[in-house]
Amino acid sequence: MDKDELDKSIVLCRACDLAVRKRALPTGVRALCPRCHTNLYDTPYCSINGMLALCLTALFLYFPANFYPVLELHFLGSVRTTTIIEGAMSVADQGYWIVGIAVLTAAVIAPGLLIASVLAQILIVKYQLNNPFFRDIYKRLLRYHGLLSQLTMLEIYMISIFVSVFQLSDYTDLYFGIGTFCFSVLFVMVIFLQREYDIEHMWSVLDEQ
Amino acid sequence: MNSKKAAVQGQSLGLTCCQTCQNLCPSTDECCNRCGQRIAARDVTSLQKSWALLITAAILLFPANLYPITIMTSQGQVRRDTIFSGINHLIQLDLLPIAIILFTASILVPMLKIVGLGIYLMAISYELPISKKKLMAGFHIIEWIGRWSMLDLFVISITAALVNMGQLLDAKPAPAATAFALVILLTQLAAKVLDTRLLWDRLESKDDRN
Numbered sequence: 001m002d003k004d005e006l007d008k009s010i011v012l013c014r015a016c017d018l019a020v021r022k023r024a025l026p027t028g029v030r031a032l033c034p035r036c037h038t039n040l041y042d043t044p045y046c047s048i049n050g051m052l053a054l055c056l057t058a059l060f061l062y063f064p065a066n067f068y069p070v071l072e073l074h075f076l077g078s079v080r081t082t083t084i085i086e087g088a089m090s091v092a093d094q095g096y097w098i099v100g101i102a103v104l105t106a107a108v109i110a111p112g113l114l115i116a117s118v119l120a121q122i123l124i125v126k127y128q129l130n131n132p133f134f135r136d137i138y139k140r141l142l143r144y145h146g147l148l149s150q151l152t153m154l155e156i157y158m159i160s161i162f163v164s165v166f167q168l169s170d171y172t173d174l175y176f177g178i179g180t181f182c183f184s185v186l187f188v189m190v191i192f193l194q195r196e197y198d199i200e201h202m203w204s205v206l207d208e209q
Numbered sequence: 210m211n212s213k214k215a216a217v218q219g220q221s222l223g224l225t226c227c228q229t230c231q232n233l234c235p236s237t238d239e240c241c242n243r244c245g246q247r248i249a250a251r252d253v254t255s256l257q258k259s260w261a262l263l264i265t266a267a268i269l270l271f272p273a274n275l276y277p278i279t280i281m282t283s284q285g286q287v288r289r290d291t292i293f294s295g296i297n298h299l300i301q302l303d304l305l306p307i308a309i310i311l312f313t314a315s316i317l318v319p320m321l322k323i324v325g326l327g328i329y330l331m332a333i334s335y336e337l338p339i340s341k342k343k344l345m346a347g348f349h350i351i352e353w354i355g356r357w358s359m360l361d362l363f364v365i366s367i368t369a370a371l372v373n374m375g376q377l378l379d380a381k382p383a384p385a386a387t388a389f390a391l392v393i394l395l396t397q398l399a400a401k402v403l404d405t406r407l408l409w410d411r412l413e414s415k416d417d418r419n
Contacts, residue, residue, distance in 0.1 A: 012219040012226035012233060015345065016409040019217045019224070036345040036409070073371045075378060082370035087363075090370040091382050099386045102394070103366045106359055139244055143229055150401075153359050159310070160363030166307045167299070168368065171283070171378055203230045206243060 013038055046198040048122055054196065055119045058189040062115060065186045066108060068179030070161060075172040083179060084108055084157070110151035111190060117141045117148060118193060125205055135206070142202055149194060154187040218409070225250050228404075252404040260330055262399035267323050269388045269395070274316075276385035279365060285376050289383060292316060292361070314360040315389070322358075322396045325351050333408050341408060352400050358393045362386065 011022050015038040022041070025031060030042040069081035082090075084107050092100025121141050128134040161183075165174050219225055225234050227241035227248050234241050236250045277289035290298060292315050299308040325347050332339050365382050372380040 010222075010224070010233065011231075012224060014226050014228060014231055015405040016341075017218045017220060017226065017406040018409070019219055019222055036342065036405075037349070038345070071367060071371060075374060078374065080371050080373065082367060087366035087370040090373070091366045091386070094369070094382055096382045096386050096390075099362055099366065099382060099390045102359070102362055102390045107363065143244055143246065146229075150356070153356055153363075156357055156359050157363050160360050160367060163307055163310060163360065164364050164367040164371075166304055167364070168372065170302055170304075171372075200231065203232065203243060 011040055013040060041200055042198070046196060046201040048125055051118065051193060051196050052122050052126075054189050054193045055115060055122060058115045058186055058193060059119065061182050061186040061189065062112060065179060065182040066112075068182060069177045070179045070183055071164065072175040072177050073168065073172055074175065081177065084183075106151055106153040107157045110148055111154055111186075114145075114148040114152050114190070115193075117145060118197060121145075121202060125202075129205070139206070142199065145197075145199055145202075152190065152194075154183075154190055158184065158187050220250055220410070228252075251406055251410065253407070255402050255404040256330065256333060256407060259326070259399045259403040260334070262395045262402070263323065263326050263330065266392050266395035266399065267327070269392045270319060270323060273319075273385050273388035273392050276388065277383040278361070278385040278389060279368070280381045280383050282376060282379040284378070291385065292389070311361060311364075314357050318354055318358050319389075319392055319396065322351050322355050322400075323392075326396065326399055329408070330403075344408060345405070348400070348405065355393070355397050355400065358389075362390055362393075 009022055010019050012019055013033040013036065016033060016036040018033055018035045020031075020033065020040060023031070025042065031040040032038065033040050066084060069083050069086075071082055073080040085104065088100045088104040088108070091103065121138060124134045124138045129138070161180065168174055220236070223236050225236045225238075225248050226232075227234055227244060227246065229246040230241060230244040232241050232243040234248050238248060240246060241248050274292055276291065278292050279290050279295060281288045281290065288298075296308050296312050296316070299305075299311065328337075328339070329344055329348055331337055332341075332344055365386060368380045369382055372378055
């Protein structure tokens with residue numbers, strides 16, 4: 001009755017609780033809250049198959065990006081390499097385990113979980129949405145998506161690699177490895193994946209059934 | 210719905226936006242009917258939590274800036290750098306762009322974040338007459354830029370892992386690193402737990418236009 005009618009036409013701003021009447025948007029346009037300019041909704045270009053492709057590519061790149069060194073240092077004939085995980089561990093070994101955990105979470109764990117979570121969501125939407133067990137898992141994944149997305153800081157790590165290169169190039173020679181390449185491509189894939197992904201669209205899939 | 214004529218809030222309509230999935234729910238419900246998470250018209254306790262986190266972060270900002278954050282050994286000479294002296298050193302080495310990036314990420318952003326959130330929380334707690342639009346714009350900027358402080362920690366972890374050649378050339382993190390990591394974590398949490406809808410309720414009666 002009354003409630004059903006409201007459900008379709010009104011959207012509440014999550015930041016200031018303003019009631020805004022929903023309107024159809026042309027593609028590529030976002031609706032902002034007229035009062036506080038928070039993003040209300042946009043026209044999702046949320047293609048499941050496109051995301052699946054990005055997701056699989058990201059998954060394949062995830063392992064070489066994490067197991068091959070991202071930077072190589074040559075100093076008086078000796079070579080030092082580091083992967084992201086080794087970087088986190090070396091800080092943790094010095095007793096700064098909070099820093100180590102922060103680095104590990106933001107650059108390794110969160111991106112991995114994000115990719116796995118989106119992949120699982122896509123597979124559930126494609127094949128298993130009517131199964132109550134998978135429906136429950138799907139809801140759980142959607143709930144944590146915002147958090148994972150926020151914790152993923154690949155773009156910041158990318159910049160950090162360049163900053164370190166400039167800082168250290170004063171003392172020694174630095175080289176990029178295959179890991180750097182894989183990491184850069186992984187970063188691009190995840191950026192596009194996050195652009196393509198629309199949480200509201202993923203939630204609305206549940207309503208359609 | 211024109212915002213200038215009448216700003217109708219969900220609360221007066223008896224509706225609540227689920228903070229997890231942004232589904233529209235009747236305020237009388239306990240849980241969202243789509244995602245099953247608990248819903249609340251307003252989370253008043255979030256203001257206290259946010260204050261607590263912010264004050265802790267502000268205290269930790271001192272050790273983060275006063276203690277050395279890296280210990281660099283170069284040919285037997287040991288240098289302990291705080292965040293600021295490290296940036297100073299970069300300027301002396303003519304690496305101005307890098308210095309600017311690091312200055313923004315590790316000094317400017319944390320300070321602005323703490324001051325900005327402080328003003329924001331005070332505006333809610335003490336109903337300060339500050340334009341809500343400006344406050345909210347500031348809040349969005351804080352939310353977005355806050356994570357970039359992680360840059361410094363990433364750089365430290367990369368350097369510490371690569372540069373370990375004993376007396377010749379060696380880089381190690383120092384105590385301020387932990388304090389700095391906690392400052393980032395706590396300020397991000399303070400912004401995240403806060404229910405921003407509180408701001409728009411409190412000042413509504415005083416100046417409608419802002």
